[in-house]
Amino acid sequence: MAAMTPSARPFLNRRLAEFGTTIFAEMSALALSTGAINLGQGFPDTDGPEEIREAAVRALRDGRGNQYPPGPGVPELREAVAAHQRRRYGLAYDPGTEVLVTAGATEAIAASLLALVEPGDEVIAFEPYYDSYAASIAMAGGRRVPVTLRPHEGAFRLDLDELRDAVTDRTRLLLVNTPHNPTGTVLTRAELAEIARLAVERDLLVVTDEVYEHLAFDDAEHVPLASFPGMRERTVTIGSAGKTFSFTGWKVGWVTSTPELTGAVRSAKQFLTYVASGPFQYAVAEALALPDAYFDAFRADMRAKRDVLAAGLADAGFEVFRPAGTYFVTTDIRPLGESDGFAFCRALPERAGVVAVPNAVFYDDREAGAPFVRFAFCKRTEVLEEAAKRLKAAF
């Protein structure tokens, strides 16, 4: 995984030895020292809706959430999450027993794995994987088993046979992510149906990270895994306000599942943060109740940004995997005569005034990820245009 901070090396335990600091720290430091445009880390450079920010201010002023909120989350937010799942997907969850508010999706992922995985259990995750997955599996004492998404006809695709072959008698859990960071792949209904069939057949638990549920573009459609036959009772679904409402600093996430699974995740969660983000929980409850027009406009805006950056990268000579969802576009640098994404990204700020992330950090199989580089497009259009101009001039 990421390069290690030298000072941490003598102290970091064996479970976490391979995860020093993340690549984002190194790349963001490079962005600062060189004045480069940071398209490395996936956070928006404009805040979310003003009315939602005001809702947070109001909660703070009215003394709502300034003291420990209830362990499972404030009732208003749990009800809003349940209403959102019902309205969008027809999935019914009891806000009293089947919704748990977490400190972002990151805590939901960690708490789910800590709660559900026995030491030595195998956990299957798609590779390249979001960087907290490997560390969370390791903290839980699990063994990660990557199934690699590979380029095929312009997109990274899941090989269902490979997934089936990866399941053993020791497999406890599938960790799914759709829309998928970093590749931008959105699993199709047919692929999800196959994953569901496999989970039922092999009696697996499924944790599904759906933080980009509102960012599926064009013909791509986000379908929650929990909506397939036999899945609701074995699936922990994770959502987050950060990406959908452009408030990544608020760290409000949630889990929806059965009372038993939700209770298990809560058991782990209560010893991580116990509770978090009190006043923000009230604001996110209002955000989830925004009319469809908000979600539609947000998606259209992000799609337009994707188009600007994807066109700029193609124009500069990268091979572009046009993402069907998320904040990110993955490129292949081989048409530029390059093959080592790490070296490429370390040189890019000086060379072009732009920061990107080498996808290899999201792989166990570094070779498989070597030529791929990820750029974030959740930035103002003029920033994306300037980045495109710089890249075009540099290559």
Ligand SMILES: *Cc1c(COP(=O)(O)O)cnc(C)c1O
């Ligand atoms: C950003 C991100 C997260 C973390 O979400 P937070 O709510 O900020 O903790 C989790 N999963 C994926 C795939 C992400 O891109």
